[in-house]
Amino acid sequence: MKPPRNIPPATQTAYPFAAIVGQQRLKTALLLLGVDLGLGGVLLRGEKGTAKSTAARALARLLPPLTVVDGCPVGCDPAGALCSSCAARPAPLPVRQVPTPFVELPLGAGEDCLAGSLDIGAAVRRGVLSARLGLLARAHRGVLYIDEVNLLPPHLSHLVLDAAASGVAVLEREGLSLSHPARFALVASYNPEEGPLGPQLADRFGLCVRVKGEQDPALRVEVLQRRLAYENDPAAFAIQWEPEEEALRARIVKARELLPHIEVGHEARRQAALLAARANSQGQRGELACIRAARALAAWRGRESVTTELVDEVAPLALVHRAREGQSQEPPPLPRILREELPPEEVKPSRDEPSERDMQKSGGQPGQERSLRILSPGEVRPVATRLPAREATSRAQAGRRDSREVTGARGRYIRASSQRLGRGLALDATFRAAAPHQKSRRTPDGPALVVREPDIREKVRAARRGRLLLFCVDASGSMNAAARMKTTKSAVLGVLTEAYQKRDRVGLVAFGGNGARELLPPTSSVEVARRMLAELPTGGKTPLAAGLVNLAAVLERELAADPKLTPLVIIMTDGRPNVPLAASQGLSYDPEKAGNKGGGWGDGWGDGGYADREVLNLARRLRAGFRARFVVVDTDTGHHHEINLCRAMAEYMGAYCVSLRRLTTEGVLDLVRRHWE
């Protein structure tokens, strides 16, 4: 029995586009894409369960039916660009009507299914080299949807984006070399909680929408009602909404006709360039996307030309994902470590009143304002007088769950290789390799398929990634800052050179002056590290707390991308914080209170300055919040009289504290080797 291809439409009616409640931006972006497939795709970014994939499916259902060349595997438009096989056929070409295809790229897909591959059956039985086209061909003139695009292997996402940008898919493999038109509406979605989408990838999408759950109770009830009605009887629900769907559909058809006649004037172009520059978007993609989207919007509204107002209207969609860090209108979200409340303390501080914890629990909404208050000078509370017990369970498991190179049968099958290393047979690739030779190899009574030694292909599987090492380094203007930074830099490069084949990555956060900066986002490239660390800023005060917060943000991001990671964090400082977090974050604070030294907190650590106390609070949060291994390197040269916080910090983090009076690259490398298992 031969299994059928692509079943769903018969069994499932997609949720109608017109019935989506609220989500105006989302709908606008998708409609613009429907008007102009050349927009370069829409990226949907949002929390789980916010109708991202529902909307993508609904778009395919909404788009008008297509006239295609009958019998064409790509579904060519008889009036548009033709694939090679259609171009070779005599005119006039037979045509037929089909619904707009909706093709979903599953996460488990392989490259051969996306781009196409050799048709094994044809090769074996007829000895012909012919292609079995992939998803890109099937998506031609329709909607290609990728859910969780941030989890897609990079080689696949680039393949899709190349096709989306050029409108052409190229297939070059197994002796095949062909190209066919592939113009499709690309819709991709991801949940930032699950890890970031690389900036290069994000930049290649035309538009981007941040999708949020509806917060208005009345609208939310409406969402629920419609969804329930839909699930109870999808067909009836669809019929009920058909008039509205039809109206939208007609409007798209009209807008598509109008689109080529829309004028884009000088003013509009200038406005787009201006906005793109203001958003600090790199390259020309930003303004191009603005103009294209504005043109589609003009067509949608039945205008004749693109006005600056239209450009303004679409700019948020076209530029939100291109704004460079530090320049975006929205402040970056606070790292989780500051947003959330401290876990209840296991050991009560001696001065803590019994009611205090309850107050903290019940008071207000957890949010930016409130959590900052916890750490702001006036509110800093003593932590435990003794250290809480180690969380044995999470750490004991750490080694076991570390993800490494995969040699066994696990991991994702990414490609086939003719190299013989005993990795498991890649059947499909082996057959494809054998297929073209069948005509000559086959004997009358022999098997249908003759596979010879050289045809054998093995599966190459990929695990997620190697290990992660993060340096958090004090770049403040103390005596040995320059030496510290230089040593760190050569250590980073040294680790990367050593780790080159292990796919390990190294990152660097530095703090100095009033704040902290991620000087080197985790990378496995020696070249990138060398370039990013060409300049090493030093000087100013010691905002250790800001450094730890920045470190937490990096950890949070990296662990979200790969929860199985157990990063090693090396913190190098002389342990004399003197900038409270409020100052680092540009908030007002009482300098007198912040500098109020003396008195202590009763746990024998620090002298009671708020900057000190924040650091210890953060140390505790870091330990509770992240599965990472911390090492504190005390670089104090030992001639100050103030108390050095390194050892205290290490204890609160459950970390090792090492004193390195004379910093050498080899010393740091040694440390890394010792603690990195």
Added chain:
Amino acid sequence: MDKQTSAKSMNPAAYPFAAIVDQNDMKLALIINVVNPKVGGVLIRGEKGTAKSTAVRSLARLLPAQPTVADCPYNCDPALPCPACRERLAAGETLPVEERRVRVVELPVGATEDRLLGTLDLEAALSEGEARFSPGILAAANRQILYVDEVNLLDDHLVDVLLDAAAMGVNTVERESVSLSHPASFTLVGTMNPEEGELRPQLTDRFGLCVQVKGLADPALRQEVIVRQLAWEADPAAFAAAWGEEGDAIGEAIATARELMPSVQAGPGVLERVVAISLGLGTDGHRGDLTLLKGALTLAAWEGRTEATTGDVDRAALLALPHRLRRRPLAEMEFDIADKIKRI
């Protein structure tokens, strides 16, 4: 056909569902799911040895048999045939139908991608030179219960695929020269021991309900467990017979609730209550709302009513929302949300 059903099948003499002591949340969550599979599965969190898999297996035995196309690799419903079977009907064939019990199909933690999704059929490729599909565990699980022990230890990409299929009710295969989709609509039951690591938030969210099971604290109950366990071991048949009546009662109640399900309506204020609780507890997205509502409707059906009340919503929230609340880093999941709900 045997190849694709090699997943562990049901033990013929399973411990009776009705004889499981306490663990009422878990039992209720399972029942809700079998009454209304649209609820979207249940994630059971808890230590080892808390009757998780016993409960799942024995519950399956209580379910009414369902008509099934006998030789369809996807166990499809003759009243709603899969496209392959539809093609056969169109070709004038008569589909062989038999009444089959729901099975518990198990996905072992060590399963490979090919086993889960299905893969290229080696035999067909060799003998006929054709790239044909050999169905995997997802195919076998269609219309059954798919049980994943230690779902948190499953390879990430397998969990992705699994939950994709669970959400859509369809398995789409695009690999190894195979390109097709087939029905894969199953009741997903996952278990995990949170001490061995968490499940990613996106994946946790895809489970309709979530319950926590604990070892019993009450010494009397613990004793009862031992007594029953010993009785069961001494004479399984007699034990099963002794609990047969209660089991049948549960089975009948499930059948009745299933019939009632389509006519259950949301009573006054129910939708508003659902939304108020979701907003009040700060859950992400809309998936929680929908599950909560379905849970409440199903509870009403289970109790033989045709109208769900706000009380049902409050009770369903205890099962539908714990895993959707924002949490502190590494903090335990909160299951005691009854007070919070009451205050909303």
